[in-house]
Amino acid sequence: DGGITQSPKYLFRKEGQNVTLSCEQNLNHDAMYWYRQDPGQGLRLIYYSQIVNDFQKGDIAEGYSVSREKKESFPLTVTSAQKNPTAFYLCASRERGTDTQYFGPGTRLTVL
Amino acid sequence: GQQLNQSPQSMFIQEGEDVSMNCTSSSIFNTWLWYKQEPGEGPVLLIALYKAGELTSNGRLTAQFGITRKDSFLNISASIPSDVGIYFCAGVDGGSGYALNFGKGTSLLVTP
Numbered sequence: 001d002g003g004i005t006q007s008p009k010y011l012f013r014k015e016g017q018n019v020t021l022s023c024e025q026n027l028n029h030d031a032m033y034w035y036r037q038d039p040g041q042g043l044r045l046i047y048y049s050q051i052v053n054d055f056q057k058g059d060i061a062e063g064y065s066v067s068r069e070k071k072e073s074f075p076l077t078v079t080s081a082q083k084n085p086t087a088f089y090l091c092a093s094r095e096r097g098t099d100t101q102y103f104g105p106g107t108r109l110t111v112l
Numbered sequence: 113g114q115q116l117n118q119s120p121q122s123m124f125i126q127e128g129e130d131v132s133m134n135c136t137s138s139s140i141f142n143t144w145l146w147y148k149q150e151p152g153e154g155p156v157l158l159i160a161l162y163k164a165g166e167l168t169s170n171g172r173l174t175a176q177f178g179i180t181r182k183d184s185f186l187n188i189s190a191s192i193p194s195d196v197g198i199y200f201c202a203g204v205d206g207g208s209g210y211a212l213n214f215g216k217g218t219s220l221l222v223t224p
Contacts, residue, residue: 004154033211042200042214043155045113050209058211059113090154092212099143099162099204101212103154 003027004104006091011109013078013085021076021107023091031094032074033101036060036087043090049074078109086111113208114139118201118215126223131188133218135201143204144184145212146175150197158199159186191222 004025013019023032031050035043045058049068063082068074078085088108092101118135125131135144143162147155159170161177161184168175174187184201198219202212 006154031209033209035212040216042115042118042216043202043212044214045208045211048209048211056209058208092154094210099206099210100145100157100160101210102157103147106152106154108152 004091004093004102006089006104006107008107009105011107013109013111015111016080018077018079019109021078021089021091021109023074023076023104024072025074025091025093025104026072027093027095027102028071029093029102030071030096032068033092033094034058034064034066034074034076035090035092037090037106038087046076046089085109113205113211113213116201116203116213116215118218120218121216122219122221124221124223125191127192129191131191131195131220132185133187133199133201134183134185135203135215136183137203137213138182139203140181141203141213142181142206144175144177145202145204146173146184146186147200147202148197149200149217155200188220191220193222193224195222196220 033048034046047066049055091104149155159175166177198217
């Protein structure tokens with residue numbers, strides 16, 4: 001089945017540690033996005049990539065990093081510089097020429 | 113990006129009732145999207161609107177793209193318990209890689 005997968009579903013991390021969240025899609029979409037969701041809030045854009053080997057900062061990129069070495073994959077690293085990393089992280093992808101984004105199931109990150 | 117104004121924040125209704133929610137923006141969007149999110153899951157696309165004044169239906173759901181291009185409305189007719197969830201509006205920002213600007217969501221509870 002075509003879709004977007006995110007792993008793991010739940011992730012726990014100690015303060016001061018970096019952690020990488022996985023996002024894979026087999027929809028052959030060119031563009032991929034990372035959003036952060038906090039309780040009672042809408043989604044906020046962290047990073048996006050419209051093509052392999054290119055990515056742009058979103059509204060809340062500080063403390064995060066990404067890579068886009070393959071079309072199918074867009075991993076997000078939450079670094080120790082992110083002051084409040086506990087949140088629900090959502091990955092999305094978009095087919096070129098369209099406006100609609102499709103989301104993965106999300107990863108809930110908790111910093112202990 | 114900007115956060116859109118979505119209302120109401122929450123709704124508690126009886127099965128069979130109709131529901132209306134809306135979303136406003138200070139900026140013009142060329143595309144409006146409506147998503148539904150269930151607890152612990154990623155948002156699922158319900159309806160996409162591409163043209164000012166457009167009225168689009170998906171089963172019991174009907175959404176409209178406001179004529180000013182700064183607002184959108186979603187109606188759910190004859191609600192059922194499985195309509196429970198959080199409904200988000202999103203405007204597409206073509207200038208930022210087609211990233212989505214979200215409202216804070218409308219939480220819908222339906223009692224049998």
